[in-house]
Each structure stands twice: as structure tokens, then as C-alpha cells.
Amino acid sequence: DKARRNAEGMLERFHKLGVQLRPHMKTHKTLECADIMTGGSRRCIVVSTLAEASFYADNGYDDILYAYPLPFDKVERCAELSERLSLFHIVVDNRLALQQLKKRPLKQGKIWDTSGVELTGIYAHCGNTYACQGEEQIKAVAQETTTIVLQFMEKLKAAGIQGVKSSIGSTPSCSHPVPDMAMLSEVHPGNYIFYDVQQSLIGSCRLEDVAVRVLTRVIGHYPHRNQLLVDCGWTALSHDGGGRLPTGYAIIEGHPELKLLSMTQEHGRVEPISGKLDIKQFPLGSLLTLMPYHACATAMMHPVYFVRSKGKVIDTWKPTRGW
Amino acid sequence: DKARRNAEGMLERFHKLGVQLRPHMKTHKTLECADIMTGGSRRCIVVSTLAEASFYADNGYDDILYAYPLPFDKVERCAELSERLSLFHIVVDNRLALQQLKKRPLKQGKIWDTSGVELTGIYAHCGNTYACQGEEQIKAVAQETTTIVLQFMEKLKAAGIQGVKSSIGSTPSCSHPVPDMAMLSEVHPGNYIFYDVQQSLIGSCRLEDVAVRVLTRVIGHYPHRNQLLVDCGWTALSHDGGGRLPTGYAIIEGHPELKLLSMTQEHGRVEPISGKLDIKQFPLGSLLTLMPYHACATAMMHPVYFVRSKGKVIDTWKPTRGW
Numbered sequence: 001d002k003a004r005r006n007a008e009g010m011l012e013r014f015h016k017l018g019v020q021l022r023p024h025m026k027t028h029k030t031l032e033c034a035d036i037m038t039g040g041s042r043r044c045i046v047v048s049t050l051a052e053a054s055f056y057a058d059n060g061y062d063d064i065l066y067a068y069p070l071p072f073d074k075v076e077r078c079a080e081l082s083e084r085l086s087l088f089h090i091v092v093d094n095r096l097a098l099q100q101l102k103k104r105p106l107k108q109g110k111i112w113d114t115s116g117v118e119l120t121g122i123y124a125h126c127g128n129t130y131a132c133q134g135e136e137q138i139k140a141v142a143q144e145t146t147t148i149v150l151q152f153m154e155k156l157k158a159a160g161i162q163g164v165k166s167s168i169g170s171t172p173s174c175s176h177p178v179p180d181m182a183m184l185s186e187v188h189p190g191n192y193i194f195y196d197v198q199q200s201l202i203g204s205c206r207l208e209d210v211a212v213r214v215l216t217r218v219i220g221h222y223p224h225r226n227q228l229l230v231d232c233g234w235t236a237l238s239h240d241g242g243g244r245l246p247t248g249y250a251i252i253e254g255h256p257e258l259k260l261l262s263m264t265q266e267h268g269r270v271e272p273i274s275g276k277l278d279i280k281q282f283p284l285g286s287l288l289t290l291m292p293y294h295a296c297a298t299a300m301m302h303p304v305y306f307v308r309s310k311g312k313v314i315d316t317w318k319p320t321r322g323w
Numbered sequence: 324d325k326a327r328r329n330a331e332g333m334l335e336r337f338h339k340l341g342v343q344l345r346p347h348m349k350t351h352k353t354l355e356c357a358d359i360m361t362g363g364s365r366r367c368i369v370v371s372t373l374a375e376a377s378f379y380a381d382n383g384y385d386d387i388l389y390a391y392p393l394p395f396d397k398v399e400r401c402a403e404l405s406e407r408l409s410l411f412h413i414v415v416d417n418r419l420a421l422q423q424l425k426k427r428p429l430k431q432g433k434i435w436d437t438s439g440v441e442l443t444g445i446y447a448h449c450g451n452t453y454a455c456q457g458e459e460q461i462k463a464v465a466q467e468t469t470t471i472v473l474q475f476m477e478k479l480k481a482a483g484i485q486g487v488k489s490s491i492g493s494t495p496s497c498s499h500p501v502p503d504m505a506m507l508s509e510v511h512p513g514n515y516i517f518y519d520v521q522q523s524l525i526g527s528c529r530l531e532d533v534a535v536r537v538l539t540r541v542i543g544h545y546p547h548r549n550q551l552l553v554d555c556g557w558t559a560l561s562h563d564g565g566g567r568l569p570t571g572y573a574i575i576e577g578h579p580e581l582k583l584l585s586m587t588q589e590h591g592r593v594e595p596i597s598g599k600l601d602i603k604q605f606p607l608g609s610l611l612t613l614m615p616y617h618a619c620a621t622a623m624m625h626p627v628y629f630v631r632s633k634g635k636v637i638d639t640w641k642p643t644r645g646w
């Protein structure tokens with residue numbers, strides 16, 4: 001329900017601004033989330049790997065943008081996707097990449113756009129929004145990126161290059177868009193379907209918007225160390241965030257007094273931020289609920305997601321993996 | 324070849340000491356490595372998850388030790404494995420866990436050992452060897468752990484508890500065993516089949532013993548930032564080590580002057596430790612070879628391993644995953 005609310009909120013926000021939303025799939029890599037994020041259109045998405053591109057292409061998606069500086073070993077796979085799909089966009093940031101494309105002309109009457117290779121759009125991520133704290137700072141970066149991109153579009157026009165699209169976006173900037181973003185063609189955030197503790201600290205969302213949890217079980221009591229052991233290690237949560245939260249590697253829902261201090265491959269050590277642990281509150285076998293620092297990194301560790309609605313697991317969703 | 328050499332070295336070391344080697348599978352989780360580590364016996368292994376236990380049981384392995392404080396939700400799966408296998412060992416560190424076992428008597432004439440539930444061995448990991456630097460410190464910790472375990476065995480004997488096995492082991496201590504370890508029943512290291520940069524810094528191995536690499540491709544030149552971009556992010560290497568090496572998150576083979584400064588999901592930023600980057604040395608599309616900080620964490624990110632011998636990829640090995 002939270003994921004759906006986050007995704008529908010983003011669709012509505014950019015529908016109102018008159019800007020095409022092109023959601024990024026890298027956070028979840030599932031068909032189900034992609035359907036929610038595209039409002040069922042199955043068109044106009046971004047991917048971070050060719051494994052994702054093929055997965056979505058195989059499942060009826062089209063108009064896919066591979067937002068990655070073209071790796072030269074992947075020109076052939078990109079060409080095949082271009083030949084299969086009505087629209088497959090690739091990103092280059094180097095003249096040599098253009099030469100690589102020209103060496104592999106497309107079959108079936110297709111071309112790398114209109115004259116061999118032509119610029120169809122410019123893409124900026126504004127990842128520097130991740131250093132922001134609060135809406136005001138986010139909006140300042142969103143404004144700066146938008147202004148720079150729009151100025152660049154003016155220069156292109158002045159040089160006689162017309163009809164070029166513009167796309168910016170990160171989850172922070174697209175959660176708090178500035179009015180000038182209405183002059184862009186597209187935005188491409190991705191994380192927002194889940195959000196996470198990091199996004200709540202940046203100010204992209206409220207903590208209650210975070211749609212991902214890792215359930216973990218208490219498996220050890222170590223009163224002499226003032227610690228609990230839980231069955232969540234870095235194989236289930238990832239090391240992302242480096243434990244820098246006051247509550248360590250995650251937030252333990254309902255227990256702001258606890259810290260996930262460290263993890264091994266399959267264990268987590270939990271202790272109170274201060275004072276003595278009340279072990280009776282946490283019987284062996286009981287569950288704790290972790291809110292991850294970075295949803296993309298945590299989701300990546302799981303071969304299946306359990307989908308919960310109104311207190312029940314109602315479905316399981318399987319992400320694609322690999323490259 | 325390196326993995327085989329590492330594994331055969333460990334077998335030989337403990338064969339000479341007259342101690343049973345019970346290798347841990349968690350680093351690789353493949354049948355092929357398990358065969359090498361058990362010298363083809365397919366008996367006497369340790370696992371960190373029930374997914375591994377089932378995977379090995381399904382493939383003809385037996386005498387499997389699940390080295391994990393019994394999670395109460397997994398008693399049924401443990402019971403099933405006990406009923407299927409001739410030997411399935413579980414670890415408890417709490418009286419309540421014993422009660423959980425007694426609630427689930429085994430079928431097929433089997434029992435949780437001889438009288439309902441009985442202690443058959445004690446297991447210590449000596450993970451504190453990971454704070455060591457050099458053989459001398461490692462041996463001191465190995466000696467300390469061995470002494471404590473042997474003293475505990477004496478106390479058990481004095482209390483009339485006979486025939487209890489003893490097992491210790493981490494990769495550092497088992498790479499440099501002390502003579503007293505000959506009095507133990509078993510050792511259970513795991514990482515040594517691959518080793519990694521961390522182990523070389525601890526002093527468990529030489530850097531040239533490390534058997535795992537991540538190949539990555541140069542995909543961007545950013546001379547204004549004095550940086551290269553490579554196509555290895557944390558989905559391929561993991562965040563383990565936190566970038567604390569002088570060379571960042573990994574060692575770039577043949578390039579001690581370079582640092583893997585940071586990673587995003589699918590990108591890595593490489594820069595010189597000092598001075599100006601000679602970009603001509605690293606053409607777009609060329610390959611760099613990363614030696615991971617922690618082989619367990621890096622291997623975990625991959626659905627398949629490419630096996631290289633004498634300069635050629637000769638096989639692909641598929642690990643099991645999940646829980």
C-alpha cells in the first residue's frame with residue numbers, strides 16, 4: 001500500500017506539471033512495481049543494466065532507456081534491443097562511443113535515430129541532491145540542475161539542434177520539484193517507490209512513507225555484552241550506510257532506543273544506544289522489524305519480496321538480477 | 324588453480340596434525356568448491372544457512388553442521404534434515420533452544436542424539452583472529468582459544484560428560500595452526516579456499532594466494548575530476564571493508580597507484596592515490612582486475628562464478644543463495 005501510494009503520488013505530481021515521468025527500475029527490478037510506476041502503460045522506463053532491459057523487453061515493456069555510459073562490450077546487445085523494441089535509448093558521454101555505434105548498423109530498416117547517430121536528448125541525474133538536508137536545500141539543487149540543463153538546451157537551439165529532449169531527476173529532486181521543472185521533457189527518479197531511512201533524512205519523504213522492511217528474529221541473548229543477536233546479517237540488509245545512523249545500520253521499528261551495531265554474514269548485533277538492555281522485552285524467537293538505510297542495496301540482497309497489505313502477506317514478487 | 328591449491332594446502336595441514344577438517348561452505352556455496360574442500364568425500368562440512376544445508380543434502384552430501392544459534396522458526400526444517408541425513412548437527416547456546424528440540428521428536432527411529440538431546444561437541448569460531456596482524460598474533464589467539472576449549476573439555480570430563488568433540492577455527496588460525504590444536508577433534512575454516520585482501524593483511528596468506536577477482540571495464544574518462552569510471556558498483560563487489568584500504572574498496576591488480584574511491588549501484592570511481600591520472604594507459608573498453616577486500620561478501624553478489632585456469636575460462640560454477 002505504501003509503495004503504491006509513493007508511486008501514484010509521483011505520477012500525479014508530474015502529471016500536474018505536464019512532465020513525462022520515466023521511472024527508474026533499479027531499486028526493485030520487478031514487473032509488479034514497474035506496472036505500478038508506469039500506471040500500467042508499460043512504456044517509458046529507465047534501467048541500470050541490460051539484464052533489466054531484457055527482462056522488461058521480454059515482458060512486453062517498451063520505450064526503455066539504458067541510463068549507463070555505453071560499455072563497449074555491450075554494443076551488440078544494445079543493437080539487438082534496438083532492433084526488437086520500438087524505442088531503446090542509450091546514453092553516451094564520449095565521441096568514441098559514437099564510433100562504436102556506427103560500426104554496428106541496425107537491421108530491419110532501423111537506425112541509431114535519424115542519421116546514423118543523432119542526439120535525441122540530454123540526461124542529468126542530479127545525484128548531488130543526496131547531500132541535501134531538507135526541502136529547501138533539495139529545491140535549490142533541483143533549481144540549479146534545471147537551470148543548467150535549460151541553458152544547455154538554449155545553446156543547442158542556437159547551434160541549430162532542435163527537438164532535443166531533456167531529462168533530470170533523482171528521488172529527492174522529484175519529491176520536491178521546482179516550477180521550472182515543468183519546462184523539462186522528462187524526469188527519471190526511481191528509489192521513491194520504496195523510499196528508505198536515507199531519503200527520510202534527506203527530506204524526500206517522511207519515515208512513515210518507507211515501504212520496505214526486513215523482518216529479523218532474536219536468536220541470542222548476551223546479557224554480559226548487553227547485546228541481542230538477530231538473524232539478519234549483511235546478506236539480508238547490505239552494508240550500505242556504513243552504520244552511520246545513530247541507530248547503526250538500520251532503524252528498528254518501534255525501538256528508537258536500540259542500535260544495529262554490526263553485522264556478520266548472517267548475524268546482527270543489537271544493543272541499546274545507552275543504558276542496560278531489558279532482555280525480557282525481546283524473547284528468543286521474537287521478531288524485530290528493520291527499516292533499511294538504502295532500499296536499493298537491501299532489495300538487491302533478496303531473491304523474492306513478500307508483499308504485505310493490511311497486515312497480511314498477499315503476494316510474492318521476484319526481481320531480476322545480474323547484468 | 325589457486326583455489327585448489329589453497330584447499331589442498333588446508334587438507335594436508337590438518338591431515339598432518341591428525342585433526343579432522345570440516346570446511347565451511349558459506350564463502351562460495353558451490354558443489355565444485357565443496358568437492359575440492361572435502362577432498363571428494365562429500366562428508367563433514369559446515370553451513371551458515373538451511374538453504375546451503377538443503378542444497379548440499381540434495382546433492383549427496385552428509386555429516387553437515389549448521390553452525391548457527393538455532394532459530395526457533397527453523398526447528399521443523401532442522402528436524403527434517405536430521406531425519407534425511409545420517410548426521411545433521413545443530414548448535415545451541417541456550418536452554419530454551421533445547422526445549423524447542425524436545426518438542427519435536429524425530430521420526431524414523433532417530434533421536435536428537437542419544438537421550439532426547441545430548442551434547443556431542445563444542446564449537447568456537449575464534450573470530451577475534453580477524454583483529455590480528457601477522458603470524459605471531461594469529462598464533463597467540465589460536466593458542467588462547469585452543470587452551471580455553473581444552474580446559475572446558477577437562478571440566479566436562481570432570482563432570483562425567485565423556486566423548487564430547489571440540490572444534491575451533493577461522494581461516495587465520497587454521498592457516499597458522501599451533502601444535503596444541505592437534506588435541507582438538509575438528510577445525511572449521513571456510514574463507515581460505517578463496518582468501519582475499521583482508522586475509523593477506525591479517526597475515527593468513529600472501530596476496531598471490533587470493534583466488535577471486537572481479538573483472539571490470541573502463542567506461543568513462545573524467546580528466547577534470549582526475550578519475551576513471553568503471554562498470555563495477557556495489558552490486559558486483561559489495562561495500563565490505565568500507566573503503567578502508569589505502570587503495571579504497573579493493574586492490575586493482577598491477578596498479579598499486581590506483582584507488583577504487585567509491586561505488587554506486589553499478590559504477591566505480593577510480594583515481595590515482597596521488598598525482599595526475601595517465602588516462603592513455605586506460606582506454607575506454609579496457610579491463611581492470613579487482614582483488615576484493617572480503618571474498619565472502621563479493622562472491623555473495625554473483626549468480627555465477629567464471630572459473631579460470633591457465634589464462635582460460637574453463638567452467639562456470641553456480642552457488643546457492645537465500646535462506
Ligand SMILES: Cc1ncc(COP(=O)(O)O)c(C=O)c1O
Pocket residue numbers: 024046067068125169170171172188189190191192587
Ligand atoms: C543514472 C540514474 N538515473 C536515475 C536514477 C534514479 O535516481 P534515484 O535513485 O534518486 O531515484 C539513478 C540512481 O542512482 C541513476 O544513477
Ligand SMILES: Cc1ncc(COP(=O)(O)O)c(C=O)c1O
Pocket residue numbers: 264347369390391448492493494495511512513514515
Ligand atoms: C560459525 C562460523 N564457523 C566458521 C567460520 C569460518 O571461518 P572463516 O571465515 O574465518 O574461514 C565462520 C565464519 O564467519 C563462522 O561464522
